[in-house]
Amino acid sequence: MxxxxxxxxxxxxxxxxxxxxxxxxxxxxxxxxxxxxxxRRKALVYLPTEQVVSSYRYLEQILVSCLGWERYYGGDSDLIQFHRSSSIDLISLPRDFSRFNSIYMYDIVVKNPNFFHVRDL
Known part of the structure; x- marks a missing residue:
């Protein structure tokens, strides 16, 4: 196939x-x-506020404060990782925000349906 x-x-x-x-x-x-x-360049949009995620600081604030994710420090030092204690999901992002691309954006969308959307800029 x-x-x-x-x-x-x-x-x-x-x-x-x-x-x-x-x-x-x-x-x-x-x-x-x-x-x-x-x-085309892509942008990750947080749907409740319709704001573009423009930094890891903002993304972490949303994931931790609003959606119940926690920082995970046991992995690769080149990655920023988040996990949810209620599931086996793990979000792994490159430490350098300039390498944050649509692959990582869609991973966040899939693991947080109805909260994020990827749009063309």
């Missing part, structure tokens, strides 16, 4: 089984976006 994940503008992820069909959609102005191909 082969294919790729296609991220749509509304944040929905679907499995695309035919990459040539996806490329045809893109050339025709389709709404899907491949995880590895979009050249």
């Amino acid at each position: 082969s294919g790729m994940l296609v991220f749509q503008n509304n944040g929905v992820v679907r499995f695309g089984s035919d990459s040539s069909n996806y490329l045809d959609q893109e050339q025709a102005g389709g709404s899907g976006r491949a995880a590895a191909t979009g050249s």
